[in-house]
Amino acid sequence: MSTERTPPAKVAVLGAGSWGTTFAKVVGDAAKGSDRRIMLWGRRETVVTQINTHHRNEQYLSGIDLPPNVSASTDVAEVLDGAELVVLAVPAQSLRPQLRDWKPLIGPTAVVVSLMKGLELGTDARMSQVIGEELGLEADRIAVISGPNLAMEIARQQPTASVVACVDADVATWIATTCTPSYFRPYTNTDVIGVEIGGIVKNVIALAVGICEGRQLGDNTKASVITRGLAETTRLALALGGSAETMAGLAGLGDLVATCSSPLSRNHTAGRLLAQGLSVDQVAERMTQTAEGIKSGRAVHDLALQLGVDMPITAAVVAVLSGELSVDELGPRLLARELKPEGEYQA
Secondary structure: OOOOOOOOOEEEEEOOOHHHHHHHHHHHHHOOOOOOEEEEEOOOHHHHHHHHHHOOOOOOOOOOOOOOOEEEEOOHHHHHOOOOEEEEOOOHHHHHHHHHHHHHHOOOOOEEEEOOOOEOOOOOOEHHHHHHHHHOOOHHHEEEEEOOOOHHHHHOOOOEEEEEEOOOHHHHHHHHHHOOOOOEEEEEEOOHHHHHHHHHHHHHHHHHHHHHHHOOOOHHHHHHHHHHHHHHHHHHHHHHOOOHHHHOOHHHHHHHHHHHHOOOOHHHHHHHHHHOOOOHHHHHHHOOOOOHHHHHHHHHHHHHHHHOOOOHHHHHHHHHHOOOOOHHHHHHHHOOOOOOOOOOOOO
């Protein structure tokens, strides 16, 4: 792709949940003083109307004002019309059928960015792979954004760093320039696999940490699970062709720490609810947004088995989600692995 690509005049964000709306705000704030338009697609007319009339999305970002260059529509064709940068922020398991409907509406040179952090059930595909398969795009037109990106903190303009990953470094830089307000600092990376895997597996580890917290296990336990969770994530990333350096950065360690530590994390919250005795279905009913770790945990476990990667924490969490293991039995299983040197990342 040409390195002389001009900044996008229009950015489409598909998905008006907390992260999609927050990212639209990030791009809108970064575009102050320009003519760039940012359009959000949302399914709910009430959400869209509120964004357009009050510049707020109270359901997902209560009390947060959106910039005037952000608008919304329930008409996906209107949102995608003329968009040179298309940002996807929908639940991972619904992506493939939605892309089939959206494909004719996406511009022939548009770059597509995934904000999603999940593996597809049944195929174990990463979101960038689903995008490539369904839209027929080359890798240099697909990017992912990941990192310690708790939506509400970013919406409140608390300083945050993130990672934009694309196999084409120039395209990653082009995307980064569209989302760099004073409070959001994107770094670039060409390791799409590592960045995605970091964002996927951390959700499963956060479920484990949330369960530990809900069962009132101590900080030693939580720190051990986070650290060994990073080792699991690294083993899987390396097996897929990712980089250990990525796992030590914002998309690996940074995202893992934020997601496992914050009450704003959906997966951490879901883990605590599971620890209170709620079923998976009851947790889903209680929460207003998807906890991707619940949906993707099985796919992560299946992928690890296919590749021969040892992931005992992931296996234990999946056993809890499937009802094969109780939350009280989880603790002793989290670190159940043969004795070996700590630094050994290979399976």
